[in-house]
Amino acid sequence: MTVELGHYALILALALAFVQMTVPLWGSLARDPALMRVGRMAAWASFGFVTFSYAALTMAYVNSDFSVLNVVMNSHSAKPLIYKISGVWSNHEGSMMLWVLILVLFAALVAWRGGGMPERLLASVLSVQGAIAFAFILFVVVTSNPFERVFPIPVEGQGLNPVLQDPGLAIHPPLLYLGYVGFSIAYSFAVGALxxxxxxxxxxxxxxxxxxxxxxxxxxxxxxxxxxxxxxxxxxxxxxxxxxxxxxxxxxxxxxxxxxxxxxxxxxxxxxxxxxxxxxxxxxxxxxxxxxxxxxxxxxxxxxxxxxxxxxxxxxxxxxxxxxxLALFAWxxxxxxxxxxxxxxxxxxxxxxxxxxxxxxxxxxxxxxxxxxxxxxxxxxxxxxxxxxxxxxxxxxxxxxxxxxxxxxxxxxxxGNLLGAAQRMMVALGISILVSLVMLSMVHGGPVAAPLGVGLGAWLILGSVSEIMSRSWRRGATLRIFVARAFGLPRAAWGAALAHAGIGVTVIGIAATGWGVENLGVLKPGERIEIGAYSLVLDKSFVRNGQGFREDVARFSVMENGGFAGAVETGKRVHAGRYMPTTEAGILTLGLGQVYASVNDFHADGSVSLKAYWKPLVLLIWLGSLLMAAGGGLALIDRRSRIGIVVRSKAAALLAGRPA
Amino acid sequence: MAMTRKQRRLVTIGLAGIVLAIAATLILTAAKDKIVFFYGPTELKTMAASPGQRLRIGGLIEAGSLVKSDDLRVAFRVTDGTTVLAVAYRGLLPDLFREGQGVVAEGVLESDGTFRADSVLAKHDENYMPKEVAEALRKQGVWKGQKNGATP
Structure with a gap:
């Protein structure tokens, strides 16, 4: 029953999206405030209905309702709860539902935060957003219905692809869709303004x-x-x-x-x-x-x-x-x-x-x-x-x-003053070139691009530091004033510096892949394989049973200069109901680098063949991207970015000046 | 020196032209050198591949042709139903590598007619037939699946 209600709510949301697409646009062209106001209400309502519909689908997954085809194809009653919830978007139909949910969420957010926007702009933005939502909801309803029933009802579902049974599935698609779909707002604004x-x-x-x-x-x-x-x-x-x-x-x-x-x-x-x-x-x-x-x-x-x-x-x-x-743009x-x-x-x-x-x-x-x-x-x-x-x-x-x-x-x-800019950046540039040169002379082996890349990364980081410093430092000022000025800089300035430094961090991480070492071999227990300064010794291989899978595991000790640095386990998993094994890489983080081992074969004599890597500074690649996002976040909470703040204060001033 | 609006626009257009020219040069050079062509065994036999040229080949792994040796050296044969191509490779094989399954390998053709692969590809789907392989087999009349390749 819930499933039918979910399907019905989605169709209602489709109708609402049509209203949202047409009425406010008409209102904004005819300058009719009543019609324009319909846009915000329609955006909220269709968000409500899509949320209900999405929740109904999620409930079908959580309760393992195998009368729903989509659940049968992508779920299993023995699956942990987190993968039942994230399993909703593991497949085409469900991920389109997530896409639509985020689409209407953004429309609702614009409707909520857009109170201070010029009325006609808001109305046409919501209209365009409604058109996009209409197109995608129609797509789901017509070609990718996740609520389809199946009869006879199977006793058990076919399970989720084991590669997808991972926290990565819970995190990666929603973030990605928030990004993809978030840009629809920029599109709606552009078209609305046109x-x-x-x-x-x-x-x-x-x-x-x-x-x-x-x-x-x-x-x-x-x-x-x-x-x-x-x-x-x-x-x-x-x-x-x-x-x-x-x-x-x-x-x-x-x-x-x-x-x-x-x-x-x-x-x-x-x-x-x-x-x-x-x-x-x-x-x-x-x-x-x-x-x-x-x-x-x-x-x-x-x-x-x-x-x-x-x-x-x-x-x-x-x-x-x-x-x-584009046609509207050209016109x-x-x-x-x-x-x-x-x-x-x-x-x-x-x-x-x-x-x-x-x-x-x-x-x-x-x-x-x-x-x-x-x-x-x-x-x-x-x-x-x-x-x-x-x-x-x-x-x-x-x-x-x-x-x-x-x-x-x-x-x-x-x-701008190019000479002045060059002077401000002189120290940063000098240090970066020095870093490259020192690395070139000290590190032997590896591509020339690697030290140059590290120099480029350093240039980006130091350039951002110099930018903040040159904006806060004045000749003769005390340290306290300097710090006060630095913290007084707009958050957007800090955000830009942080994001740019983040790119530098990522660039260093990418450059360091040039110094990565990889090796492959067949090892018997007690034998070792060298990767740069580290070596992997095979302790043993064994079989273990996990939740819904059976795994051949090879356990290695990672040795550094004869000392024990840690252990890694890499294995081959065969999940219930699947024929093909999946490889589970073993990763040991040492500082910012990682030892990465990936087993390929377990042989009858107890030996295993594997590929092993030493990846220096590899974590910087992702840490840098986190810094970039944090920089974006800082710019977002900058005072001047806050939506509607200027308009609202202007309106307040206007009200104060002319009491009703 | 104050520039007029027109001059400023010219500077912008000039800049855009320079960046575009750099990009176009890079893309055209790379399009000539960095692109790898795919051939089925029959196509490979009928054309004259220059030695040392990087290629991709693909087809079905012939049943009973896989020979593994201790030092991770692997030899197998790839067939499209008409022609058979010997492939030599050192390294780890993907999980989905099975005799009778489709495979794609990248490397160079040796003068003795063996294909020396430095990478062997398989995708992470049990039902997956590499698109190029499906196409090569279709040309030889072996594959009856949909033209699209990625069978659901």
Whole structure:
């Protein structure tokens, strides 16, 4: 019964989304406040109904209701509760429900926080958001109904793919979707503003927090997905340039550009047309990602069971929103008022360079991802575009951008002083070059790129430190004043410095992979395998039974200079009802580096074959991304980012001045 | 020196042009050198692969062809039903590597006609047939599955 109610609530939400799409837009064009107000109510109501519907599906999972096909296919009564709840989004239908839930959640948040927004802008933003929600709810209802019943009712479910029975599943998809779907708000704002033909700094002030929020979640989502793949897949890598990874990287690159250029628009009322275009493109790339994952046109580790009708449906949604957004842009953008002036050497100019490089990187990733598809369609030749291509295109572009970043970061708005900026950054640059040189001379072996990469990372971190220091330090000031000034800087300044330093940390982590050591071998108990300064000694191999699986385990002692540094266990698991074993990598964290062992075969004579890695500083890759997200968070709680604060205080002043 | 709006715009366009030119150069160079073509055994035999050129090959692992030796050296044969290709590899095989299953390998073709692979790929799905393999087998009339490859 609950299941039918859930299905019914989803259909009601579809109807509400239609109301939300049409009525407020009509109201805003006709300047009818009553009609415009419908938008907020519809957004709240459809959020309520989708939440109910989603909860009903989750209840079916928790109660192991095997009369629901989706539960049968993806769950098992013996599964731990956490995987029953996260199992909801482990499959196509359920993950679309999560997507829709987040979509209406954002609409409801905009409706809630948008009280201070110009009424007509709010109405049209909610309208566009309603249109997106309508399209995706329709997609779920028509092609991917998770509430479908099955008869006769099976006694037991088929279980969840063992790779997905992991905390990673509970964390990675929701964060990623919050990012992907969060960019829909930027899109709705852009389209809403185009409909009205009015775009100014106030617009940027409202769109910026949402963009930052989406960017923050996408950063975390990608980073957590990368760590999950690293420890779960047992390949020892953390980024594979897989089409689906690229699908998340592209909106991230564009979103990063968008976050930066909304600052220009807000502070200087410039780059308006470009900001609008970026907002449309960023969400378009999110939709493209959804299409790539759901349609099965590109094979990847994420391949959902694909169904041609779904691919065509999403292609329809993609075409409508991308084509519609761009057509509206082409029609309305020329009517926008030109923005403020600035010199080429200025913060604005630097941010243009940032945007150009990010857009070029994104284009390189896009071409590399879609080229195999295009070539196969044209000539029938099958090609693979992998790491070598992206390392030769996207990586140099990003390196150029990052090399320039600390200088751009310190340029003043409107008219910057390149010489002054260079002087402020002199110490940071000097130390970074010194770090590179010392490393080049001290570390033997490994690629030359590694010390250079560490130098680049140091440049980014020290550049951020210098930026904060040069903004707080004045000649002759005491330490106390210096500290007070530093803490008095806007949170956004700290956020930018932290995020940029975070990139530096990640860059150092990536550069250090150049010093990684890997080795493979066949070991009998008591034998050892060397990886750099460490060696792994096989203690024993044994069999153990876990919850729903049986595992062959190899236990190793990690030795460092003859001393015991820790133990790692790596194994092969066979889950109940599955034939294929999964590899469980063994990881031992030593400082910021990790020993990573991945067993391949257990032989009859008690020996095991394995691949072992020493990965120095590898944790920095993810720690850096956490810093980036934290920086985004700081910028988000900056006073000037708070949604509606200016408008509200203005309104308050107005009220105070004219008592009713 | 104050620039006019027009001059500023020219600077911006010039900058954009430079970045675009860098990106285009990188992409075009990489598109020539860094892209790996995929061939089935029959296609590989009929074309003249230049020695040392990186390739991807794929097909079904011939039943009874897998030979493993102690030092993690592996030899197996890949077939598309018409032609058989010998593959040599040193390293660990993926979990889903089984005789009779589809496989994709990347490496170079030796002068003696053996394919020396440095990576052997398999995806994490029991029912998964690599798309290229399905296509190569379809060309030889062996594979009857859907053209799309990723069978649900």
């Amino acid at each position: 409909i009205h033909g009015r775009i100014d700094a106030v617009f940027a002030r409202f769109v910026r927090p949402w963009t930052l929020l989406a960017w923050l979640f996408l950063t975390l989502g990608i980073s957590m997905g990368s760590y999950w793949a690293y420890y779960e897949l047992g390949w020892g890598g953390w980024w594979f340039w897989d089409p689906v990874e690229n699908a998340s990287l592209m909106p991230w690159l564009m979103g990063t550009a968008l976050v930066h250029c909304t600052v220009v628009m807000e502070k200087r009322d410039a780059l308006k047309v470009w900001t609008i275009l970026l907002a449309i493109l960023t969400f378009s790339l999110s939709l493209l990602g959804a299409f790539i994952v759901r349609s099965g046109v590109l094979t990847s580790v994420h391949s959902f069971a694909s169904d041609p009708t779904r691919g065509v449906f999403i292609l329809g949604i993609l075409t409508f929103f991308v084509g519609g957004g 309305r953008a020329p009517m926008l008022r030109q923005g403020g002036l600035f010199a080429a050497v200025s913060r604005e100019g630097a941010l243009i360079v940032n945007n150009l490089f990010l857009a070029a990187t994104c284009a390189a990733v896009l071409i590399g991802t879609l080229y195999p598809l295009a070539l196969e369609a044209i000539s029938g030749a099958a090609i693979s575009v992998g790491a070598p291509f992206f390392n030769a295109t996207a990586v140099p572009l990003v390196v150029m951008l990052l090399a320039f970043l600390p200088i751009g970061q310190t340029l003043a708005w409107k008219r």
